[in-house]
Amino acid sequence: MSDAPATTILLIEDEDGLREALAIVLRRAGYGVHESASCADGLRAIDRHNFHLVVTDLSMETGLAGMDVLRHVRRYSPDTEVIVMTAFGTIENAVECMRLGAFHYITKPINSEELEVMVARSIEHRTLVSENRNLAQRVRGAYRFENIIGTAPAMLRLFEQVTRVASLDSTVLIYGETGTGKELITHAIHNRSNRASGPFVAINCGALPETLLESELFGYVRGAFTGANTNKKGLFEEADGGSFFLDEISSAPLSIQVKLLRVIEEKETRRVGDTRSTRVDVRLIAASNRDLQAEVAAGRFREDLFYRLNVLSLRIPPLRERREDIPLLAQHFLQKYAARFERPMRSIDPAAMKILMGHGYPGNVREIENIVERAVALGDGESLRVADLPHEISGQDGASAPPAVSGGTLEDAERGFILEAVKQCQGNLARAAKELGIGRTTLWRRLKRYGVSVPSGQESEEQ
Ligand SMILES: Nc1ncnc2c1ncn2[C@@H]1O[C@H](COP(=O)(O)OP(=O)(O)OP(=O)(O)O)[C@@H](O)[C@H]1O
Ligand SMILES: [Mg+2]
Structure with a gap:
């Protein structure tokens, strides 16, 4: 497949008319499409080629079904994404497919726009997964001294x-x-x-x-x-x-x-x-x-x-003179803190990575470590998203002002961040500490350092 287009899709559908129509839609969207009219043919194709994505019908007239395709892919071509197409009414099967690792399912009749969006998303997902695996491997492997x-x-x-x-x-x-x-x-x-x-x-x-x-x-x-x-x-x-x-x-x-x-x-x-x-x-x-x-x-x-x-x-x-190290450092600290806090976070969303890569880091590696640590502590998803980043660096949350961190010190930024959280929680320190993902004692100490009087009855009992 050396002369194939960059992204290739295997389309398995036994209904000729539908398969041909979908193939046209996908080719027009710029993908290379390999058509199979049966599961058996589809499985052979999977063994021979390295598809980015398989789009398969779930229930077919004869023999094997979409579920077998899914199992086969998971086993022999784990990087390949799968979208299953189901007839309305076989949702249970579709759910079973998701459990087996299908990226998504789409119900018939197929809306071609919906399919295109789903295909684009699953291919993006695949890229992300393999890029992250790459990063994780690099962090684990050769690039550390x-x-x-x-x-x-x-x-x-x-x-x-x-x-x-x-x-x-x-x-x-x-x-x-x-x-x-x-x-x-x-x-x-x-x-x-x-x-x-x-x-x-x-x-x-x-x-x-x-x-x-x-x-x-x-x-x-x-x-x-x-x-x-x-x-x-x-x-x-x-x-x-x-x-x-x-x-x-x-x-x-x-x-x-x-x-x-x-x-x-x-x-x-x-x-x-x-x-x-x-x-x-x-x-x-x-x-x-x-x-x-x-x-x-x-x-x-x-x-x-x-x-x-x-x-x-x-x-x-300084970190700003070696920006190429930012993704590896971010991934390294993600792994470190996900393990420490027992969080499922495994990867960094591309949009979040872009923000991390664009930041100035006056506090150098310690600053990126703190940012990622906080994001892992506060986030709850499998990937670190823009929303998990402090808005001083993401520029989100209505903050249209220039990033505070690059102007002041990291400590200023942290101070602002902590005080804002306390304000948001109307002075309830236990809640603010939870929101911030830090211990109450730590929060209490910080406030003391900032000269903020701690409301009575809220002194940390851990002191
Ligand atoms: N290249 C790196 N790879 C992984 N972790 C790093 C790297 N550089 C720094 N760190 C981490 O960043 C934090 C700050 O590093 P360190 O304390 O060595 O910096 P420092 O130069 O001594 O800072 P300071 O001048 O403030 O004392 C530590 O948690 C350290 O583990
Ligand atoms: Mg030091």
Whole structure:
């Protein structure tokens, strides 16, 4: 069938006049049509060709019936869609057909327009199913590195660099905007290094006030300051023999930077209040979403530390520079959250995918993950539809304004979304949490963070 038109249909109908008429209609609509006047002939055709769609009469004068065609297709040609034509009054049979996997049934007398619409829809469905199977296979198969999805050339290059860098044992500096996967890459480096069986320790330098950061990093001895009632190991010591991830390194205060430099240069760490140092064998991996060189120029980052860290540097491209990865990422997160929430969602509707592919993603991969997670949590169908997407990105729900997300931060968008839901539920937090697909405790915490007073009696009892 190499010279056949792109879409081919097998039409099985024993009534010659009807079959010929329907064949004309379908050919005029641009399909390639193979006619069979009996089930037996139809089955032979199915074995020989790969039809996109079979349109079959349900009850035929002699021998086999449409039901056998359906079984045969399901068994030997599972990608082929089936539409059954039934005479009025055999609806039970038609229902049985649907159960066996027919896409649709149409009752006689056949309305040719109705048939055309149904044929178009089932072919679209087939395409969607096979495209999604493709995506699912790709997600499952070759296109992942550790758990990191990426097929864009820049990502493949990055994976290569990670592989090379992993075994070198030098300090690595990772650049990437928020949500691009810096932490994932760091884990990949550790897992592929010869320290993989050693500890992996991480700290976010931007998350702690200076003194706390210092005692976390280096530990302290008893009596070093008020409250230091025992000796405490620092994280450098904890990471001995393994890798130490310094996240958001640009946020480390200058005083801490000096101390980090000393550990790197002397391979020794000293607890706060201690006079002795301990030798440590640690590989450092640092990450920053800010340009450290610019921070050096601005006097906020020590130049000597910068050079110590910048031995090997990797850059993770933002999602907007690798849009081809969006469908795979979306499918990956769909599978992840459908499994986690035990939802039947398996695929992404083409219209929804188009919106996902057109979005700006200032929050990068984390943002698409959040969008899909929310859609899976809130949706109830087998596919993720436009209606499951936040209207800030779908532009639906009467929102003709430009998407809020690309202007503000992801947090702004989330805030707006949550407050809107609470308003819609007239302040009933239990209902709002359910609508949002998040736990009540989470909702309650968010509201507190936004400075919204929670109506009394609605504080989460899970606190
Ligand atoms: N390429 C990818 N494939 C699959 N998941 C990814 C990918 N990149 C990021 N993620 C996921 O996106 C989320 C954010 O990733 P990660 O925490 O590594 O980003 P980050 O760069 O460290 O962000 P931040 O700067 O905000 O700390 C995580 O849930 C991570 O699993
Ligand atoms: Mg991070």
